[in-house]
Amino acid sequence: MKKLIWLMASGVLLAGCHTDMWRQPKGEPLGENEFFPDGQMSRPLLSGTIARGHERQDEAYYTGVSNGKWVDQLPMPLTKQLLKRGQERYTVYCTPCHGELGNGQGMIAVRGFKIKRPVGNYHTDRLRNMPLGHFYDVITNGYGTMYSYASRIVPEDRWAIVAYIRALQLSQNASPTDADSQALQDSLNPKTEPKSGEGEAH
Numbered sequence: 001m002k003k004l005i006w007l008m009a010s011g012v013l014l015a016g017c018h019t020d021m022w023r024q025p026k027g028e029p030l031g032e033n034e035f036f037p038d039g040q041m042s043r044p045l046l047s048g049t050i051a052r053g054h055e056r057q058d059e060a061y062y063t064g065v066s067n068g069k070w071v072d073q074l075p076m077p078l079t080k081q082l083l084k085r086g087q088e089r090y091t092v093y094c095t096p097c098h099g100e101l102g103n104g105q106g107m108i109a110v111r112g113f114k115i116k117r118p119v120g121n122y123h124t125d126r127l128r129n130m131p132l133g134h135f136y137d138v139i140t141n142g143y144g145t146m147y148s149y150a151s152r153i154v155p156e157d158r159w160a161i162v163a164y165i166r167a168l169q170l171s172q173n174a175s176p177t178d179a180d181s182q183a184l185q186d187s188l189n190p191k192t193e194p195k196s197g198e199g200e201a202h
């Protein structure tokens with residue numbers, strides 16, 4: 001009986017020993033190939049190739065611009081989670097220069113960082129009246145001597161930071177009567193609070 005089992009088992013194993021399927025000529029991804037003028041096996045991607053699931057059709061979401069104008073609305077609901085995420089990302093990436101208040105007095109600025117112009121202060125009339133899309137654009141493409149953060153901050157987090165900057169601007173330019181305003185009451189009791197777990201910081 002034992003012998004029979006061994007015989008059957010080795011039969012199964014031997015049947016799997018065909019090498020003709022995996023030993024056929026094929027190109028390895030980083031291999032050479034003399035057929036192509038550049039001598040490489042891998043073919044370059046055609047210009048404009050977009051990986052599946054990576055097309056960026058939503059212009060407003062990915063650029064902050066719609067119909068040639070900066071948008072002035074968040075592309076997602078304003079929630080406590082979004083602001084918290086914005087605050088956290090802002091603290092990581094922006095406070096070294098812009099400071100926790102956004103007044104341009106971060107540690108690097110205080111220690112003398114000045115290339116041509118000083119670090120931006122968010123609490124000017126010009127920036128208070130600036131549409132949100134402009135802030136998104138500054139993070140994405142940089143501004144003057146400030147470099148782009150596109151490679152470090154994903155679009156969703158850029159919007160979270162934008163929301164937080166607007167909150168900073170309001171916080172530094174509030175009047176006592178604002179505390180009674182409907183807008184503030186609404187913002188303290190948002191109706192669009194997400195279900196738990198949604199939009200949590202990763």
Ligand code: HEC
Pocket residue numbers: 090093094095096097098108117118119120121127135138139143144145146149153161
């Ligand atoms: C290494 C220092 C540095 C860091 C970090 C930095 N910035 Fe700046 N930022 C600057 C400087 C310098 C300017 C002014 C550039 C100019 O006027 O040429 C500026 C200007 C700005 C402005 C004003 C643009 C305008 O219209 O005047 C905004 C908004 C801004 N930064 C947002 C951000 C955000 C958001 C972050 C974090 C994601 C960030 N910055 C991180 C240095 C920095």
